[in-house]
Amino acid sequence: MADLQNATKTTDGVVVNGFVLSPVVEKCEGCERIREFEGEKFCSSYPTPERKWTGGRCNFATHVKAQTAAAAKVNPLKASKRAAKGR
Numbered sequence: 636m637a638d639l640q641n642a643t644k645t646t647d648g649v650v651v652n653g654f655v656l657s658p659v660v661e662k663c664e665g666c667e668r669i670r671e672f673e674g675e676k677f678c679s680s681y682p683t684p685e686r687k688w689t690g691g692r693c694n695f696a697t698h699v700k701a702q703t704a705a706a707a708k709v710n711p712l713k714a715s716k717r718a719a720k721g722r
């Protein structure tokens with residue numbers, strides 16, 4: 636796993652390109668965008684991973700498939716269309 640690029644440890648925390656990073660949250664576990672730095676895990680895509688998970692799954696998560704919500708919505712629709720056609 637590569638380290639964060641341009642990361643520096645400051646008194647404010649770990650800073651990358653002027654952004655203070657927050658560590659990843661529990662839901663990020665397993666994501667390929669996690670980078671370790673100074674013994675903590677950070678997201679290589681977002682300075683504040685926690686915010687990516689408020690209101691749904693992180694849209695950049697590599698470990699969670701973009702399935703369920705969309706699939707669950709589409710399938711009953713198809714099923715009801717099929718049911719309407721057949722007799």
Ligand code: SF4
Binds near residue numbers: 660662681684685693
């Ligand atoms: S991309 Fe999303 S899920 Fe992955 S580490 Fe970053 S915030 Fe977490």
